[in-house]
Amino acid sequence: MYSEKFQKSIALVEAAREKNIALEPDRMTAKQKEDLLAAFHPDYKKDEFRELKIGPNAGEKVPTELAEILQAHSRITADCVDLESPDYETDVLIIGGGGAGTSAAIEADNAGAKVMIVTKLRMGDANTMMAEGGIQAADKPNDSPAIHFVDAFGGGHFAAKRELLSQLVCNAPGAIQWLSNLGVEFDKTEDGTMVTTHGGGTSRKRMHAAKDYSGAEIMRTLRDEVLNRNIPVVDFTAAIELILDEDGKACGAVLMNMETKELMVAKAKTVIIATGGAGRMHYQGFPTSNHYGATADGLVLGYRAGAKLLYAETLQYHPTGVAYPEQIFGALVTEKVRSLGAKLVNVNGDVFMHPLETRDVSAASIIRECSERGNGVDTGDGLGVWLDTPMIEAIGGEGTIMKRIPAMWRMFEKYGIDIRKEPILVYPTLHYQNGGLDINADCMTTNVENLYVAGEAVGGIHGKNRLMGNSLLDIIVFGRIAGQSAGAKCKEVTVGKMTLDHIAKFESEIEKAGIETQKVSPMLLPDYTRKNK
């Protein structure tokens, strides 16, 4: 039940519902979309970006908050640790225990390498665990990897690195099979046919799911497999700096115990960064759908050691994050709600756009409605628009919500809102880091040898915008490739003298560039404690 202050607007939404259900809103023209994005999408707000002054991408612009941590001081100086007596020695060091890291660990183990995972929280406390919608793969007779390629390439504004994208689509059916063989329970019909649906921007129904817990089902299975193989997992431990040898090749990391702050040294022949996304950076003040540890650490580690970034200026804002109640502010309202028929409605009860435009266009349109047009609903903590969920039951029949999106119903029900009867308030939320470290097709960074990257920390696979379902796919495909490549490469590596010289070098660049900052990075965790008591 919404409080009094919302009732006037809800009454307008209810009064217009029947008419709004019947309405078929126009899709925007290419020109309209372009203008809308330029004026209202957060990626186009020039004053929210800053030019990097130092490092491999100097001269390029990235979000201000990211620029600040990329050009911040290290948490340590070289003399804080003794590189001569490492606490851990391994062939392949994997940083990050999400979907990409665990996939890499399993494959590197298969390759016969000695593997170790370090992860900041627990293994599986990761964005992978939270994915609901599903994972794409072109495995139906009417579909093909080539069609998948075209969908993803166009959806990413024709900017993807094609050698990465072709790997993604050609290895997709194999990835689904690999997961199935590990015991992941995909939704299937009785004869074994995969149940597949559309996602935004797909031209074939190729979204595979495990109910609305797709990511959780994949993550817990991979975690179980890592444990079965006795691969060492050092949890509550963050990598805070890479270690290079005298030729500038990656050969380990400085680790920090998240609780005791103890520093440790891990020596390795190859290193894989699988640290995931950046939602907790709250770019431009946006709330986020991401897990607690999504703070772009991998980008910082890599950048300071000299690795290049690609498309770090592009973020994905999911159009429908929760705007109210406050307790779940920023949490994801899955795209499925709109696929099932719910439309976006403003404070006056008017439908203001077609509900199934692409994510970037939808997000920009909601922002325009709440800003320039002044048609947002005041939630007390900000603005939002209505997503008229009762339409789903009116269209699909009573019971549709409980059958198709029970997790959504449960999420709001806890706060006394019955989405079958009452609409919900949404506003864009920071969802996905499109860009990241630049890699070759074997997952090695383009300019730091023996440093591999997989998962959301990579840039270039999707271009400048990612389609739903292609990220769960990329963490499996490229997680596996990274594990295989790093697992093979380590056999020919002998580690030279380990150094942390790059820290002082970076420090002097900060000084030379005249950057004045108190910040240290990587950030590791956001600070939500109350200040100014």
Place this chain on the structure above:
Amino acid sequence: MEKMVNIFLFGKKYEVPENLTIMTAMEYAGYQLVRGCGCRNGFCGACATIYRIKGDKELKACLACQTKVEDNMYIATLPFFPLVKEGYDIENIPTNESVMMQLYPEIYACIGCNACTKSCTQGLNVMQYIAYAQRGDFEKCAEESFDCVMCGVCSSRCPAGISHPQVAMLARRINGKYLAPGCGHLEDRVKEINNGDFKELIEALMEKPIEEMKELYNNRDIEK
């Protein structure tokens, strides 16, 4: 002015706004969380918490990120519980109840007290899924346990020392790998790809000028 309530974190009293979750109330009180906080949205099971409302006999369990504070709530988080996880080779295990007898024999010592079900933070019928596991009915066990976030609260309440979420995990993997029907179109597609059937098509796309890619994209037919 927001309404305030009194809560007791590990016995110590704090006054916090009533509209916070237990997790955000802890942060409001000044805790910088490291343990007991993962997804912040009900998926990962990191934030298992037990509480009692003063004067209430019943001890309740919940996820801290999913539960609003109440007045006079006595709160203790359970960020870790020593579950037993047995190792096994998924390629090489029995797919009937004998695997349970081998790996998790303690499930046969269940006394039917139902404490697990009563405490489940996801509202699952835990005792029932353990019963299915005992019988080797892994399909039903998988179905019944599917929404488990592996928070471990049920296990903390079990007099038989059962690690319920690990039992369910094993059942789901056996079901997914061995018992669920195989998928013909997936196998065919993997074979076709390995056979190089799409090589030419993909290579053509690798070379195509952007303008032609735009043509292709804008004019592609979309399955209804």
